[in-house]
Amino acid sequence: MGERASRADTIFPAVYGERLADTFDGLPLNTATLERLRSGLTFTLPERIQTLTSDTADKYLWRLSDGCTVESVLMKHEFGHNICVSTQVGCNMGCAFCVSGRLKRRRDLTVSEMAGQVVGTARHSGIRPGGISIMGIGEPLENFDNVLDFIGIMTYPKGFDIGIKHITLSTCGVVPGIYKLAESAYPVNLAISLHAPTDELRGKLMPITRRYPISEVMGAARDYSEKLNRRITLEYVMLDGVNDSDECAAQLAGLIGSMNAYVNLIRYNSGADSEFRCSPHERIMGFYDTLKKHGVGVTMRRSLGDTINAACGQLSAHGSDNKA
Numbered sequence: 001m002g003e004r005a006s007r008a009d010t011i012f013p014a015v016y017g018e019r020l021a022d023t024f025d026g027l028p029l030n031t032a033t034l035e036r037l038r039s040g041l042t043f044t045l046p047e048r049i050q051t052l053t054s055d056t057a058d059k060y061l062w063r064l065s066d067g068c069t070v071e072s073v074l075m076k077h078e079f080g081h082n083i084c085v086s087t088q089v090g091c092n093m094g095c096a097f098c099v100s101g102r103l104k105r106r107r108d109l110t111v112s113e114m115a116g117q118v119v120g121t122a123r124h125s126g127i128r129p130g131g132i133s134i135m136g137i138g139e140p141l142e143n144f145d146n147v148l149d150f151i152g153i154m155t156y157p158k159g160f161d162i163g164i165k166h167i168t169l170s171t172c173g174v175v176p177g178i179y180k181l182a183e184s185a186y187p188v189n190l191a192i193s194l195h196a197p198t199d200e201l202r203g204k205l206m207p208i209t210r211r212y213p214i215s216e217v218m219g220a221a222r223d224y225s226e227k228l229n230r231r232i233t234l235e236y237v238m239l240d241g242v243n244d245s246d247e248c249a250a251q252l253a254g255l256i257g258s259m260n261a262y263v264n265l266i267r268y269n270s271g272a273d274s275e276f277r278c279s280p281h282e283r284i285m286g287f288y289d290t291l292k293k294h295g296v297g298v299t300m301r302r303s304l305g306d307t308i309n310a311a312c313g314q315l316s317a318h319g320s321d322n323k324a
């Protein structure tokens with residue numbers, strides 16, 4: 001806008017700092033600058049059209065300026081609160097078990113639409129997030145530049161000031177994007193949705209496998225881990241009779257080998273019309289034990305928000321105007 005760069009240091013904290021201002025009123029700027037700001041910038045957030053709350057998570061449904069809808073989730077952990085954001089309207093990756101992916105991608109979200117989910121959620125809940133999960137609807141690495149700018153805003157010290165290690169990006173395995181992220185200014189935590197140990201099985205669950213086979217995905221993950229000295233999370237959703245055998249666990253351990261990675265087992269949240277069911281608890285424990293026996297680090301994700309369809313793979317922007 002031709003203004004002095006130092007003025008951003010006045011404006012940015014007001015917008016993203018404690019105040020989460022929705023007006024420029026009261027900022028210590030001269031009248032001419034304030035006028036220019038008022039005429040050139042807006043504070044318009046996505047419109048909140050629904051909030052579903054539970055003890056562990058609150059799910060927000062947002063309407064964007066073109067009528068499309070997306071969802072974000074405030075996840076209430078004992079150690080702090082995270083906001084999970086969507087990055088696209090719909091998703092083209094077509095993972096068989098995912099409700100979010102049933103709606104075809106209509107468009108990428110803009111930087112302000114992603115930041116707007118966080119600001120809107122923080123304003124409504126009165127809770128400032130301690131971390132961000134880029135795990136909502138959409139494949140973030142397909143909207144790379146906008147997602148990176150969004151991370152820049154979230155980590156900026158005069159705003160939300162969220163540490164890079166408190167931001168996790170989850171990808172279904174877009175290999176070139178993983179290499180690009182490793183070279184970027186924002187090396188966030190990387191989670192890879194693996195969900196199967198062989199190309200044959202993964203191909204049935206995740207069509208992206210035909211584009212990027214598991215060997216390439218694991219190669220990119222290893223590169224990320226080694227370059228940035230980071231531990232990679234491999235997400236693995238437990239599907240009854242599909243990917244939950246001890247043989248699958250042993251194959252998964254073989255894939256990981258000496259890589260600095262751990263497996264996060266996720267209980268599947270099956271919707272009424274889902275062809276999949278969650279593995280029984282004993283089978284999940286058997287899978288867990290087999291991984292442990294092979295020396296693999298493994299955790300089981302507490303499923304937050306499954307009573308309000310806010311858990312993994314359940315975001316779908318119901319009641320939306322999204323048309324493919």
Ligand code: SF4
Nearest residue numbers: 091093095098101138
């Ligand atoms: S799991 Fe992620 S990448 Fe796969 S369809 Fe769902 S939103 Fe898309």
